[in-house]
Amino acid sequence: MAIRTVDPVTRQPLGTGEVGELAVRGYVTPGSFRGPELDVEAFDANGYCLTGDLGSIEPDGRVRFRGRLAEMIKTGGANVAPLEVEEVLLQHPDVVQADVVGMQDRSKGEIVAAAIELRSAAPCDTASILAFCRERLATYKVPMRLAIRAAADFPWQYPQAQAAPGAGSRRRCAFELKSLADAALGAIALRRTAPLPQRRSP
DSSP: OEEEEEOTTTOOBOOTTOOEEEEEESSSOOOOTTOHHHHHHHBOTTSOEEEEEEEEEOTTSOEEEEEEGGGOEEETTEEEOHHHHHHHHHHSTTEEEEEEEEEEETTTEEEEEEEEEEOTTOOOOHHHHHHHHHTTSOGGGSOSEEEEOOGGGSGGGSHHHHHSOSHHHHHHHHHHHHHHHHHHHGGGTTOSOOSOOOOOOO
16 A cells, blocks of 8 residues: 655645645555546546545654645635644643634635634633744634634534534534634624634544
8 A cells, every 4th residue: 555645736746744635556446437537536647546635644654634625725825724723723721622714705715714712711812822823833824813712602512413423413513614604704804803613623
């Protein structure tokens, strides 16, 4: 079994540590039954199966998962993996959970937005949290909208999500959060915070 990362657009191989689409070759599906046109999308010219997963191959050979390609935020021509931003937010000592989503924007296409839950008694200081992100992320990856929310405000806390755990309920939660984020944008176009949220970080 061989695995590598490729650029999602050009399908060219990427270097060690670079984030791209994970592609595998070896004991994988031989292709679509009587659907050669589907194989063009599923395999590259070298026979690697394109998984739709984002990740990187580290110097020690380990594969680091970064999220799904469909969740990628496209902002001003650059790609941002929500999981990467969530990992940084979760490093902040006052943040309990963090979720990142792309919000529609007229000039950039999408902007990075996040909802976080703070630890009990932690100060509500969004400026320091954003400064924390700027020290660890490229400028275009720093959330332009940051909302502080209680745990109960996140959809995976809703009874229907708890009653039906797994990928299906996770997708429904993500869809609901995306809808909430997009709807909120018009009401807070001139503000730096918004009633957002999205996926729970693993």
